[in-house]
Amino acid sequence: MASLSQLASQWNIPPELLDELSKYATPTGLADYAALAVIAGVSGAYISRGYLWDQPDPYAYLAYERPQLKNGGQAGANANKETRNIAQKLEESGKNIVVFWGSQSGTAEGFAHRLAREISVRWGQESMTADLSDYDPITITEIPNTKLAIFIVSTYGEGDPSDNTVDFWSWINKAKDVSLPSLRYAAFGLGNTNYKFYNKVVDVIVEGLDKFGAQALMPVGKANDAEGATEEDFMSWKDQLFSVFKEQLGFQEIEAKYTPSLLIQEDESLEPIDLHHGEPHGQADGKANQSSAVRTLSISNSRELFTSSDRHCLHMDLDLTNQPELTYKTGDHLAIWPGNPDSEVELLLQVLGTSERRDIPLHIKAIDSATKVTIPSPTSTNALFRYYLEICAPVNRDNVRDLAQFAPTPEAKAYLTQLGQDKDNYASFINRTHLNLGRLLQLACPGQTWSDIPLSYLTETLPHIRPRYYSISSSSVVSPRKPSITAIATTTPLPDNSSELVHGVTSNYLLAISQQAQSQPHPYGVTYHLNGPSNALEGGKVFAHIRRSKFKLPITGKTPLVMVGAGTGLAPFRAFLSERCQVQKIGKDVGQMILFFGCRNPNEDFIYQQELEEMQKVLGDKLRVVTAFSRKEGTPRKYVQDRVSEFGDDVVKLIDEGGSFYVCGRAGMAREVEKAVGETMRKVKGWSEDEVNNWSKAVKRKNKWQEDVWG
Incomplete structure (x- = not known):
């Protein structure tokens, strides 16, 4: 510590003033020492502020940041003048x-x-x-x-x-x-x-x-x-x-010829470090106040939920530990950004004749000032086909017709022209084959390359890869840093060839990751570049973001719940019940609950069955689980809407007690459940059709009836 003479020199204090001050600076009793201790403590606390205590939240700026600056939306436009x-x-x-x-x-x-x-x-x-x-x-x-x-x-x-x-x-x-x-x-x-x-x-x-x-x-x-x-x-x-x-407007139709709105040029002077190799770019779908930024998340655990050998359903726990700015609430969605399968990427590169130039750097620029470039640039053809464009989707009829102009042979041109012009023929064809771009081009002209198709045309016309959303199946109260998702791997056989399967891109991507963690091949032989662009996903990681949802538990745990889910629609209710169990464990009352769950067969696809049984033990008579099996041997088919009707009196009782009603699953199922509840209300209360409709509108307006549905 500096002496008084050193401080006097540093601060230019006259020597005579220093001598006078020193008379009062020397402690002479207990009171002086106590005062000095207090002063030292206060000074130390002040100096250590922001280091040892009251440390600033490194993410506090997010509460004040204008999210539009990140997403190309409102303020993003202003930022770009x-x-x-x-x-x-x-x-x-x-x-x-x-x-x-x-x-x-x-x-x-x-x-x-x-x-x-x-x-x-x-x-x-x-x-x-x-x-x-x-x-x-x-x-x-x-x-x-x-x-x-x-x-x-x-x-x-x-x-x-x-x-x-x-x-x-x-x-x-x-x-x-x-x-x-x-x-x-x-x-x-x-x-x-x-x-x-x-x-x-x-x-x-x-x-x-x-x-x-x-x-x-x-x-x-x-x-x-x-x-x-x-x-x-x-x-x-x-x-x-x-x-x-x-x-009406007198516009004159002209001969339709492809005119690019994007300029895509090779630039071999660029180094790999300069390129976008496939990382999700910009803001996630939707506004930043509803979706988090896209981040790399580790999969900490994965297991299969089905016992069936030909169907696969995954439970995956993801880890937010290394992304402290990401948080979720019970009922939110987690979005997974997939990559396209290796076989489809290779097929398209081959049929276009660009396999050898897949990694050449590309600049993508807008020719027209009104065109917004949504693919990150510079990039490569490999990144475009693997991570940025939906190359596995069926080709729409407009594109089939347009592709004819680039055909390498007159026969291929005639084939695509006829297919694109005939609505019924196209509908039958696409339902039987589900052909994506690469397979269609290969079928239309076997053994030939379609080298005349401009890369700009494909970039402009193919849909961009979108994330797939999954209801989070964990509670943020019980597992705040490890959200889980439940995903069924979809495979659809073609009508003309049952051995040929159409694989859902994202669900099979997740299945491949799960199988890799167990050193097992994908059950259908589908492979992906699981290490991701620039090996960013090495070790079992995914690009993901969290989207806020309105599908939420009531504020008070005493509110009764009616939950209806089929298949993976059980996912958010697993989270709801987990949270209710935790509330009860800490000594607080929880309301009465009925869960209606439907699947095919209890011996094959009753997901989370053991967990539900354990939750019933914890919640006791507070929870009733009602099942519906559509393919159980020896019993008539039952669907969740049938069971809701059977237990109609109990459902109405909980609703009348202020309960909240939740439905998760396919939209068609949700519609049938609403019909069943409406019919029950009409019988129990003697209401007219108008009264049922008015009640339905009122409970939805109050968020007492919530749906998380798809399809």
């Missing part, structure tokens, strides 16, 4: 038509890009696509009547808008004194009649536009995914739109 005024953007870029999209899974976005591209090449109209979250909704009022706006939006869940449609949805529902007399528009919605609010989002948007005085060019179009008709519904509506172009 992009205008948020769509009318201004149309004027600056010289575009006549804007195709807005609101998409949750990527289908509506893909349709928007296809439509804008076809409008340009077939009708010579300058067009662009626009993410609804990239522009301020009010600016559509400035679009002049010399231009057109087209809306392609999806509906999911209980009539919910996609994440990127939320701001526009809110504006069109709440805006007042808005006038759109100069806006000419057309609209197409994507929905599913298995859901109660079929295509609600497009209906609400159209109603709002009409209320504000906008001019509809044609009736709203709607796709119904319940019948697998989304693709053909879109193409039928597109043909009607083009008839309007020709007959």
Whole structure:
């Protein structure tokens, strides 16, 4: 420690003043020593602040950070000096038509890009696509009547808008004194009649536009995914739109030739370290306040839940230890970003004649200022086909027809042209074969390479790989740093060849990881590059992110619960019950619960059966488990909706006591469960159809009825 003379020299204190101070600086009694001790303690505490105590949270900035800066959405556009005024953007870029999209899974976005591209090449109209979250909704009022706006939006869940449609949805529902007399528009919605609010989002948007005085060019179009008709519904509506172009607007159709919107060039001067090798880029699907960033997570444990030899269901525990900024809550979803199978990547590279140049660095640039480059650049062909593009999806009829122009032989051109023009023939063909791009090209022209297909065409037309979402099957109270997921590996035999299986990309990717951990091959011989880009996933890791969900337990543990799940729909209820067990273990009361669970056979696919039995022991008479087996030998088929009807009085009793109702599984099942509950309410309470409907709307509005459904 420095002496007084040293301090005096350092601070320029005169010697005579130092002598005077020293008379008072020397302690002479117990009180002086006590005072000095207090002063030393306070000084030490102050100096050590931020080091030994009151350390700042390294992730506190996330609470104040503008998430849009990360995701290419709202503020992200501002950060890149992009205008948020769509009318201004149309004027600056010289575009006549804007195709807005609101998409949750990527289908509506893909349709928007296809439509804008076809409008340009077939009708010579300058067009662009626009993410609804990239522009301020009010600016559509400035679009002049010399231009057109087209809306392609999806509906999911209980009539919910996609994440990127939320701001526009809110504006069109709440805006007042808005006038759109100069806006000419057309609209197409994507929905599913298995859901109660079929295509609600497009209906609400159209109603709002009409209320504000906008001019509809044609009736709203709607796709119904319940019948697998989304693709053909879109193409039928597109043909009607083009008839309007020709007959009402006087547009002249021109010979359609591919015109790239992207410039993809090789650059061998780049080093591997400069490239994007396949890591997920940017923000996860949806807004940053609903989805975390994509991170590398370790799989700490994996086990199979089925005893069947030909069906596989996985339980996987993931580890958040090395990603402290990631947290989850019970009921949230975990998204897995997959890679494509080795065989499909190799086949496509081979049929395109690019195997030898797969690792050559590529620059991807937008030719048009209105085009947003969504693939990270620079990259490589190998990364494109393995991690960035959905090469395993069936080829849509538009693309089949377009591919004909690149055919290496007249016979191949004729084959694809005929297949793409005949709706019924194409539907039959794709259902029998499920051919993806590589297999289609190989079939159309065996032994030939399709070297004339521009890489830019494939990058523009193939869907981008999207994450697959899984309900988290663990409780954040019980297992805060190790969320688990439950995934069934899907394999579908082809009608014409039952030995040929179509493998679900992500579920079989997870199965391959699980088998590798046990030094076992994939049961169907499917292989993936499991070490990931630049070996980032070596040692059993995945790229993943967490998405917030509204599927939540009530705040109070005393609230009764009715839970209905089939198959892997049991996953979130495993988490719910685990949390309720923990609440009871610490001495707090929990409400009455009924779990309805359905599967095929109790001896094959009754997942988590032992765990449920253990939970019943803990919860005692607070939990009743009611099972439904659809393929149990010697017994009639039972589904969860049947069992809900059988126990209708108990269900109504818990609902009347303020209970919350939950359904997880396929949308068709959820619809049947709702019918069963409605019929029970009608019988027990003597209600009319209108009273049942009003009750249903009320409990959903209060979040007393929640669904986590798909398909």
